[in-house]
Every structure is written in structure tokens, then in C-alpha cells.
Amino acid sequence: MTPTTAPLLPPQKPFDPRTATIAIVTFNRSGLLSKLLDSVLEMEPRPGHVLVVDNASTDDTTEVVEGYRERFGDELVYRRMETNTGGAGGFSEGMRLAYELGSEWIWLMDDDVEVIPDGLARMGRWGERFASVQGRRYDFDGSEFYWQYRLSIPLGIPIPFAPAGFDDSGYREMNSGCFEGMFIHRSVVERIGLPDPRFFIYWDDSVYGWLASRLTRSVIVNEFVLKRTREIKQWDMGTRHLNASSDRYRYYIMRNRGIMQQYFRAHGAYRPALFAVGTAATFAKEIIRLTAVERTVRGTSHLFRGWRDGLKIARDRSFQTMPPLV
CATH class of the missing domain: 3.90.550.60 (Spore Coat Polysaccharide Biosynthesis Protein SpsA; Chain A)
Structure with missing residues (x-):
């Protein structure tokens, strides 16, 4: 609705x-x-x-x-x-x-x-x-x-x-x-x-x-x-800011794309090609966050691991979204 x-x-x-x-x-x-x-x-x-x-x-x-x-x-x-x-x-x-x-x-x-x-x-x-x-x-x-x-x-x-x-x-x-x-x-x-x-x-x-x-x-x-x-340590871009993150956040921001995909699919909003572009853009943004805010390249492995696990979740046909309360 x-x-x-x-x-x-x-x-x-x-x-x-x-x-x-x-x-x-x-x-x-x-x-x-x-x-x-x-x-x-x-x-x-x-x-x-x-x-x-x-x-x-x-x-x-x-x-x-x-x-x-x-x-x-x-x-x-x-x-x-x-x-x-x-x-x-x-x-x-x-x-x-x-x-x-x-x-x-x-x-x-x-x-x-x-x-x-x-x-x-x-x-x-x-x-x-x-x-x-x-x-x-x-x-x-x-x-x-x-x-x-x-x-x-x-x-x-x-x-x-x-x-x-x-x-x-x-x-x-x-x-x-x-x-x-x-x-x-x-x-x-x-x-x-x-x-x-x-x-x-x-x-x-x-x-x-x-x-x-x-x-x-x-x-x-x-x-x-x-x-x-x-x-929070951040990169000040004027009105917008890019905050520092952590390895745990880096993992889940990619892994949870799989859960998001499941919700979009359940509600008829999933567009495979465009969503893939958005996932790649999310990965790129996290690389920028690492290099521009945290001044390091360490942590990319958590992004790749999250991306891999997110794909597994997205392919899980038994996944159920949260039910309404009434």
C-alpha cells in the first residue's frame, strides 16, 4: 500500500x-x-x-x-x-x-x-x-x-x-x-x-x-x-560531512545490502542492474572514507567480506521480512 x-x-x-x-x-x-x-x-x-x-x-x-x-x-x-x-x-x-x-x-x-x-x-x-x-x-x-x-x-x-x-x-x-x-x-x-x-x-x-x-x-x-x-573524526565538506568509521561498520554496510535487497524485492522495488550500481557506489564511498578521513587503506578486506556475505543473503529464497504487528 x-x-x-x-x-x-x-x-x-x-x-x-x-x-x-x-x-x-x-x-x-x-x-x-x-x-x-x-x-x-x-x-x-x-x-x-x-x-x-x-x-x-x-x-x-x-x-x-x-x-x-x-x-x-x-x-x-x-x-x-x-x-x-x-x-x-x-x-x-x-x-x-x-x-x-x-x-x-x-x-x-x-x-x-x-x-x-x-x-x-x-x-x-x-x-x-x-x-x-x-x-x-x-x-x-x-x-x-x-x-x-x-x-x-x-x-x-x-x-x-x-x-x-x-x-x-x-x-x-x-x-x-x-x-x-x-x-x-x-x-x-x-x-x-x-x-x-x-x-x-x-x-x-x-x-x-x-x-x-x-x-x-x-x-x-x-x-x-x-x-x-x-x-567524531570527519572530513568537512561544507554542509556535508564524511565521518570516520570502523572495520565492523565497513563489514555491515556491505553485508546488509543483501538484507536491503530482500526488502526491496518483497515490496516490488528491486531493480537488479541499478541496485548493483548502488552497491558499487557504496563500496567506492567507503574507500574514499578510508583514504580521506582515516588516512589508511587497511580495512578493505572487511568491505570485500561484507559484500560476499551480502550476496549470500540476497540469494536466500527462504528470507522473510519482518511481519506487521496487526
């Missing part, structure tokens, strides 16, 4: 912050998590629940979270995973728990951001018009962070030249998603299901945002609601 047939809309009623849940995924960064939880305490209004999904951290994350129990009271929900399921697994679990709490709105974020004090109110106002909303972020240094909110579906890659500015409407339509700030209504989650934990990291939010955009009018709004609290 597409937005041109029967689009899903949020309830046409004033936003109630008590129906919202902030779902945070964390792993071995208790210091950053503390900054985020402190910022949530300073919010006005605050959400009905604050949910922390801990990906089996080996630091003092459990003690840190429990130290906030008295200040948050029943608002705070803590879920410690038995193993590290990656960002994809953490957000899938966070979405599931928030949904089971009865949340109307689920606001996803990593542990390396802070929330602007009136951020939830800003998102809620847009939530009265749209069912899938992405706010904006400040970078670590206070500059405006640009996120590539449009995907070329045939190629399966972000469009780097999508306009950064906004017109008087205050929003731009998007067909992607970012779990660092995705604000989504439960009616959408019901129809597309939970995020797929098999991604582990990378492309999981892009695919999930694309699925949402097939059902409803998804938008990025000109509202700064988050600020990054972790500095």
Missing part, C-alpha cells in the same frame, strides 16, 4: 506528551547516557516513559541507570539484553517494549545525544499533522548537522545533494529514516512491524524509514531537537 491509496494519519487531536516514550539504545557509554538522561529530566514537557535498552554493556551502565530511578520514578524502564544485538537489535527491542507499554508515539535515539528542553513539544506539534517525523540535530561543535533524508530506491543509496534548506512549510518529505531521532506513531509500527534486528548495524533505519514512507507522508522538519555529545 502506498501514500497515494490509503495513507495512515496520526489521530487528529492535540498531542499528549504522556502518550510518548523515549527509547534509548546504549552500549558501554554510561557517561554519555548520563548526559542524555540529565537532559531528559530538564525537558518540559517530559514523556510518559523513558526506556533504556542496554546492549549487554560491560561498564557501569546498570548502576548508572538505577541511580536515576528515584528522579524518574515509574517513567523509567530498563531492559538489559543478554548479548550485544547492535543498534538494530536494540531499537527493535526498544520499539517492541514501547509498543507494549501502549505508547502512541515512540521517539528513538542513541546514547550520544542530548535532548533540547522543549524538543518533545516541538515534535508533538508536528505529530498532529504527520505520523512519521524526523527532527534536526546540532553537531558536537554546535553546527547544523546535515542528514541525507532522501534515498534513491533503485540504487539503494542516499541522495547526497538533497536540498539542505527548508521553505516556508518548515518540512521536507523524506523516504528514509534515522534512529537517532525518529519520531513515529504506533499506527505505522503496527503495519510495518518492528525494525529488523538482523541488520545489527547500518541500513536498518534507512529501510525502516522507507517502509514508513510507503504508508504515510514522512517528513523531516526544521526543528532542532537533539544535539550530539560525541565528537
Whole structure:
């Protein structure tokens, strides 16, 4: 089903912050998590629940979270995973728990951001018009962070030249998603299901945002609601940046092309020749990232290994996409 047939809309009623849940995924960064939880305490209004999904951290994350129990009271929900399921697994679990709490709105974020004090109110106002909303972020240094909110579906890659500015409407339509700030209504989650934990990291939010955009009018709004609290080595290209990566990311960015292909095929959007071009472009981009940002050529083996494993996933005819919740 597409937005041109029967689009899903949020309830046409004033936003109630008590129906919202902030779902945070964390792993071995208790210091950053503390900054985020402190910022949530300073919010006005605050959400009905604050949910922390801990990906089996080996630091003092459990003690840190429990130290906030008295200040948050029943608002705070803590879920410690038995193993590290990656960002994809953490957000899938966070979405599931928030949904089971009865949340109307689920606001996803990593542990390396802070929330602007009136951020939830800003998102809620847009939530009265749209069912899938992405706010904006400040970078670590206070500059405006640009996120590539449009995907070329045939190629399966972000469009780097999508306009950064906004017109008087205050929003731009998007067909992607970012779990660092995705604000989504439960009616959408019901129809597309939970995020797929098999991604582990990378492309999981892009695919999930694309699925949402097939059902409803998804938008990025000109509202700064988050600020990054972790500095990342990057290549500054003006409005755009190219961040440093890791061998794990390099593997999954290529391997998960296979999962993306399965989703595109299941929804009739897979174009073999063009998708292959997009995969080659992704590989080339990672080579540029290695040489221009990290000043090395070490790590290419992880790209090749991920590409090989992604092809195996793409050929798996038993692969099933995540089912709807209703």
C-alpha cells in the first residue's frame, strides 16, 4: 500500500506528551547516557516513559541507570539484553517494549545525544499533522548537522545533494529514516512491524524509514531537537560531512545490502542492474572514507567480506521480512 491509496494519519487531536516514550539504545557509554538522561529530566514537557535498552554493556551502565530511578520514578524502564544485538537489535527491542507499554508515539535515539528542553513539544506539534517525523540535530561543535533524508530506491543509496534548506512549510518529505531521532506513531509500527534486528548495524533505519514512507507522508522538519555529545573524526565538506568509521561498520554496510535487497524485492522495488550500481557506489564511498578521513587503506578486506556475505543473503529464497504487528 502506498501514500497515494490509503495513507495512515496520526489521530487528529492535540498531542499528549504522556502518550510518548523515549527509547534509548546504549552500549558501554554510561557517561554519555548520563548526559542524555540529565537532559531528559530538564525537558518540559517530559514523556510518559523513558526506556533504556542496554546492549549487554560491560561498564557501569546498570548502576548508572538505577541511580536515576528515584528522579524518574515509574517513567523509567530498563531492559538489559543478554548479548550485544547492535543498534538494530536494540531499537527493535526498544520499539517492541514501547509498543507494549501502549505508547502512541515512540521517539528513538542513541546514547550520544542530548535532548533540547522543549524538543518533545516541538515534535508533538508536528505529530498532529504527520505520523512519521524526523527532527534536526546540532553537531558536537554546535553546527547544523546535515542528514541525507532522501534515498534513491533503485540504487539503494542516499541522495547526497538533497536540498539542505527548508521553505516556508518548515518540512521536507523524506523516504528514509534515522534512529537517532525518529519520531513515529504506533499506527505505522503496527503495519510495518518492528525494525529488523538482523541488520545489527547500518541500513536498518534507512529501510525502516522507507517502509514508513510507503504508508504515510514522512517528513523531516526544521526543528532542532537533539544535539550530539560525541565528537567524531570527519572530513568537512561544507554542509556535508564524511565521518570516520570502523572495520565492523565497513563489514555491515556491505553485508546488509543483501538484507536491503530482500526488502526491496518483497515490496516490488528491486531493480537488479541499478541496485548493483548502488552497491558499487557504496563500496567506492567507503574507500574514499578510508583514504580521506582515516588516512589508511587497511580495512578493505572487511568491505570485500561484507559484500560476499551480502550476496549470500540476497540469494536466500527462504528470507522473510519482518511481519506487521496487526
